[in-house]
Amino acid sequence: MTELKPGPNPLFLREEELRQAIEMLFFAYRDFTGEPDAILAHLGFGRAHHRVIYFVGRHPMISVSELLLILKITKQSLSRVLSQLVREGFIVQHQGTEDRRQRLLKLTDKGVEIERQLTEAQRQRIARAYREAGAEAVQGFRAVMLGIMDAPDRGRFDRERDG
Template sequence: MTDLKSLANPLFLREDELRQAIELLFYAYRDFTRGPDEILDRYGFGRAHHRALHFIGGNPGITVAELLAILRITKQSLSRVLSAMIEGGFVRQQQGTRDRRQRQLFLTDQGKHLERQIATVQQAKVAEAYREAGAEAVAGYRKVLSGLIDAQERPAILRAIQRR
């Protein structure tokens, strides 16, 4: 855990403080993804599959175009990810209800099970960190993460997250 003195430091925007924050993000991400990586590896999946599972699971019926906009990956990359998950029986796609050209995505029961396994591991990790930090720190953490999201997209993203 970072030194609590630095939290009260009015010079928290100094280069060394910012570098420490970035380094903490790298280490936190490494450990936050370790459990899911181990689970996904059993299926031959990676982090792109994880992100797709997460957003399809949280947004049943999401279109391929909407998923592309969230993930910001190429169509070719998403196509590889979706093909593997569809062939493996984790995702199903159907023609759009309003626009027949759209492809809507849904998790199958197998996909829901995999997404739940991964979410359980990550939720436990976040819950532990939240308990250690306390409510005030959690509120600050959310503000910082929100601040890292592109300012133009932030309101829409925060609304979407709060709806779930």
């Protein structure tokens, strides 16, 4: 039973294969978020704070509306965690120069430090998985993950870095 036995019922195998993928997503995502969650809880923050810190770190001087497009949550939901992060000095808001209605977000030094700390566990987890699986597997992983996400989200991974 270590090898799924090649049987007379390919439909069953397909079903099993698909269910395993579904479960892998569940387990991998949960374990993947576990470590940062623990650190966050210790700071009185939640996973939502991590996401904001992460994407502001990833896209310095991002506008609020751009951040909303990435996170796909309501501005009210974002507002709660964002204003908390600004109040506690992890993020600063700069008024936009071209459009002065915009509040462009940027991590403070304190924010950069906490981002590094939070993301480090995840980075190491991925690095280990990548190293152990090998370069070819990584290509496969990326291909499947891109296929799983909605088409619009895929755009973030081919060009990347053109603004």
